[in-house]
Amino acid sequence: MAEDELCARCWNCAWEIDSRDRFCRQCGQGQGAWIPWYYRPLALVLLAFTVLGPFALPLVWRTPYLGRAAKWVASIGLVVVTGYVGWRLTVTLGELGDVLTGL
Ligand SMILES: [Zn+2]
CATH class of the missing domain: 2.30.30 (SH3 type barrels.)
Incomplete structure (x- = not known):
C-alpha cells in the first residue's frame, strides 16, 4: 500500500x-x-507576446507541459520574433531620426 x-x-x-x-x-x-497557471502553454504564449517577450524563455524551459523538442521550437520561435521586432524597431527609429533631422 x-x-x-x-x-x-x-x-x-x-x-x-x-x-x-x-x-x-x-x-x-x-x-x-x-x-502554476504561467507554465501552461497558452499562458506562455500570452505572456511572451504581451509583457515578457524574450524574458518568457525561463518559463518555457521550466514548464512540465512541453517536451524537450517543443521547448527548443518555442525558444527558437521566440528568439526569431524578438529579433524581428528589434530589427523593425531599429529601422523605424532610424527613419524617424532621419525625418526629425531633415526638418
Ligand atoms: Zn518537487
Missing part, C-alpha cells in the same frame, strides 16, 4: 511524492491541476 502511494515523482525536483499530493513536499511546486 505504501509503495502504491509513492508512485509519482515531482516534475520540478523528481522527488518521490504521493500520487494524491497537490504540492511537492520537497520543493513546494504544484502537481497536476495545481501546476
Whole structure:
C-alpha cells in the first residue's frame, strides 16, 4: 500500500511524492491541476507576446507541459520574433531620426 502511494515523482525536483499530493513536499511546486497557471502553454504564449517577450524563455524551459523538442521550437520561435521586432524597431527609429533631422 505504501509503495502504491509513492508512485509519482515531482516534475520540478523528481522527488518521490504521493500520487494524491497537490504540492511537492520537497520543493513546494504544484502537481497536476495545481501546476502554476504561467507554465501552461497558452499562458506562455500570452505572456511572451504581451509583457515578457524574450524574458518568457525561463518559463518555457521550466514548464512540465512541453517536451524537450517543443521547448527548443518555442525558444527558437521566440528568439526569431524578438529579433524581428528589434530589427523593425531599429529601422523605424532610424527613419524617424532621419525625418526629425531633415526638418
Ligand atoms: Zn518537487
